Amino acid sequence: NAGVTQTPKFRVLKTGQSMTLLCAQDMNHEYMYWYRQDPGMGLRLIHYSVGEGTTAKGEVPDGYNVSRLKKQNFLLGLESAAPSQTSVYFCASRTGGYSNQPQHFGDGTRLSIL
Amino acid sequence: GESVGLHLPTLSVQEGDNSIINCAYSNSASDYFIWYKQESGKGPQFIIDIRSNMDKRQGQRVTVLLNKTVKHLSLQIAATQPGDSAVYFCAENTNNQGGKLIFGQGTELSVKP
16 A cells, blocks of 8 residues: 655756646545645645545645545645755645544655756 | 744654643634644655644544643653654634635654654
8 A cells, every 4th residue: 555655756847937846645535735835834735635536725836736636646746946945845645524634745856957 | 914823933852751742723613623744855744633612632642732811732752752843833724715714833752762
């Protein structure tokens, strides 16, 4: 059971380039999330999805887009990368509803924008 | 504003001692709290959780205490081991934005042999 898998693990981009981060979960979870983690800070929510075909903005959505075409996958896109988007990106998933279940995290994608 | 903060950014303990990591939260409407452990180069790993209708919950070597009166959480680790060295985050579930978790800054636990 792989849990939450993120690809790639590392990436270096130039300002203005675009890329997509992939998150896959094999736990049949309804809810999926993208967070970013910056040095000395906790995780901040970028976008989230409460089910296949749905997405919504979190607290820091600017500069990012997401898609949830399949239940097991949640994609995070950067259309025009900026140095301020240098960060570690974590994907998480959990069961749906207000069941107060923990979110389970992948091991992150380390992204540097030059 | 929203915040979940930790009183101590770093904590150094001797192997075998007990560790206590503290956390203050600000949203009195939060009803679910989680402690995560994050090792270098890894994602946050679930340790233990607690619902707001409880004030204590125990796991294997870990205990979480919740004091809703003063909006305070603590994580107690018994007989701390070198493998416990990591950054520990508390997080609160606001039931907003799909169950967004608000994370604290984190406390780095260092265990000396």
